[in-house]
Amino acid sequence: MSVTLERPEVGTAAPDFSLPDVYGKRWSWREFQGKRVLLFMWASW
Amino acid sequence: MLSVALDVGGAEKPRGFAEEFGVTFPTLVDASGLLFRLYGFTAVPNGVYVDEAGIIRFQLFTGFSIDREDIVAQLEMLLATPTGTVPAAPTVGQQPFEIEVMLEQAAAHRDNPHAQLGLAEAYLQEGESAHAADAFTRALDLDGESASAAFGLGTSLYQLGQTTEALASWRRALRLEPDNFIIRKQIWRVEHPEKFYPTIDYDWQQVKLAEEKAAEGRA
The missing domain is CATH 1.25.40.10 (Tetratricopeptide repeat domain)
Known part of the structure; x- marks a missing residue:
């Protein structure tokens, strides 16, 4: 059985998350509130 | 600009990339695949543009590239749009980890x-x-x-x-x-x-x- 993933739609709020950066410093999505953000998701492979 | 690397191997490889290209924005590491659960994508590269009210204005999953003129044009149009006083919407999704x-x-x-x-x-x-x-x-x-x-x-x-x-x-x-x-x-x-x-x-x-x-x- 395949799991259906729910994708947030254009016009809705971006989901909140928190992740460490490449140096171990933790960032929260909330820190970018009030700014325009281009979120780029990639992989080194 | 916020960059997130979906690398299960940890920070070392994406750090190498970030330093090689001398990026000026944060490069985050998502080893557990959190973002593909939150955003529901199944491949990379992806781009999501969010305005100052926290609202998603553009998203492209798989094949996002700033070398693509149509994507750049769309982003420039969004950036040129004044957003005014849109109230910040409550955020959904995952709470900050502790x-x-x-x-x-x-x-x-x-x-x-x-x-x-x-x-x-x-x-x-x-x-x-x-x-x-x-x-x-x-x-x-x-x-x-x-x-x-x-x-x-x-x-x-x-x-x-x-x-x-x-x-x-x-x-x-x-x-x-x-x-x-x-x-x-x-x-x-x-x-x-x-x-x-x-x-x-x-x-x-x-x-x-x-x-x-x-x-x-x-x-």
Whole structure:
């Protein structure tokens, strides 16, 4: 059985998350509130 | 600009890329695949543009590139649009990780696979691979259909050096989500490292994908 993933739609709020950066410093999505953000998701492979 | 690398191997490789290109924006590492659960994508590269009110104004999954003129034009148009006084919407999704909070939630909701998954992801991001593996296992016991739990368990085991078990768990995740190209590529990266370093062999990937899809179609 395949799991259906729910994708947030254009016009809705971006989901909140928190992740460490490449140096171990933790960032929260909330820190970018009030700014325009281009979120780029990639992989080194 | 915020860059997130979906790399189960940890920060080392993406850090190399970020330093090589001298980027001026934060480069985050998502070892547990949190973002592909939150955003529901199955491959990279992806781009999401969010305005100052926290609202998604543009998103493109798979094939996002700033070398594509149509994408750049669309983003420029959005950037030129004054946003005025749109009230900030309440954010949804995952709350900021704190292991203590996640531990409390996981203890209070022992039968809730999401609580166990949240704790597991927090452990994985803190580099606590053994604790992460335990919590992912609990999540998977509670919800055997969770590709996120199976993928996370595989990543934890990989970080613990248990490569055979890691591959088995990633394969379980792929069976649950056969269209997830990220899971598939992680398996390839470990099984065929020569196809990824020093350069990535995209032609090989196309052939391999066709072979595997054909085999899965017959199964």
